[in-house]
Amino acid sequence: MVNQQLIDYLREKTKGKLLMSPDQLAEEIGIPAKQQSKLRKEGRFPIPFKNIGRLVYYSIYDVANFLLNGERTPSKEVSQEAPAPIVIQKKVVKPKVPVQDLSHIFMLRAFAQSLEDRATAMLSLAENLKDYANKKEMTVDFRTKFPAKGLKSTDGKL
Numbered sequence: 042m043v044n045q046q047l048i049d050y051l052r053e054k055t056k057g058k059l060l061m062s063p064d065q066l067a068e069e070i071g072i073p074a075k076q077q078s079k080l081r082k083e084g085r086f087p088i089p090f091k092n093i094g095r096l097v098y099y100s101i102y103d104v105a106n107f108l109l110n111g112e113r114t115p116s117k118e119v120s121q122e123a124p125a126p127i128v129i130q131k132k133v134v135k136p137k138v139p140v141q142d143l144s145h146i147f148m149l150r151a152f153a154q155s156l157e158d159r160a161t162a163m164l165s166l167a168e169n170l171k172d173y174a175n176k177k178e179m180t181v182d183f184r185t186k187f188p189a190k191g192l193k194s195t196d197g198k199l
Contacts (some may be wrong), residue, residue: 044109050156051101060091060098072153087111087145107151111145149175 054069055061063074066088072080080086081097087102 044105047105047109048101051104055101059101061101061104063097065098066104069152069155070108070148071155072148073112107145108149109145 051061051069052059055065061078062067066072067074067077076084076099081090088099088107089098090097
């Protein structure tokens with residue numbers, strides 16, 4: 042049930058497509074596209090991806106499986122065809138930024154928080170629009186019950 046809801050949500054966010062771009066994924070899990078790229082090159086990004094030309098895409102099924110279950114294996118729809126990279130020994134450099142937690146639970150919570158923030162904003166907007174509509178309706182009713190009679194005083198004030 043939750044899996045299907047998540048897949049439906051991701052499909053809606055990708056406008057009916059089954060693949061997500063790194064920017065679309067960044068909106069949902071909170072990891073910027075540049076950091077995703079760096080982690081993919083290092084082989085540390087946990088969500089399976091597919092290279093199509095120079096572009097990278099993620100299957101919405103893989104994203105959903107990772108967020109819900111922590112699965113790192115690609116789904117049948119999208120298979121990873123990247124050849125094994127040649128490993129060149131480099132100097133070990135201390136990272137200057139703290140390592141970001143990439144556990145699926147962390148990403149799931151970030152995703153849920155993103156949805157909650159959007160839902161709160163949408164509810165607030167809906168409430169403000171309802172209040173505006175009620176005020177507008179009251180203004181129209183008031184003007185029909187009490188039409189302006191063109192009162193003018195000698196000093197120019199109403």
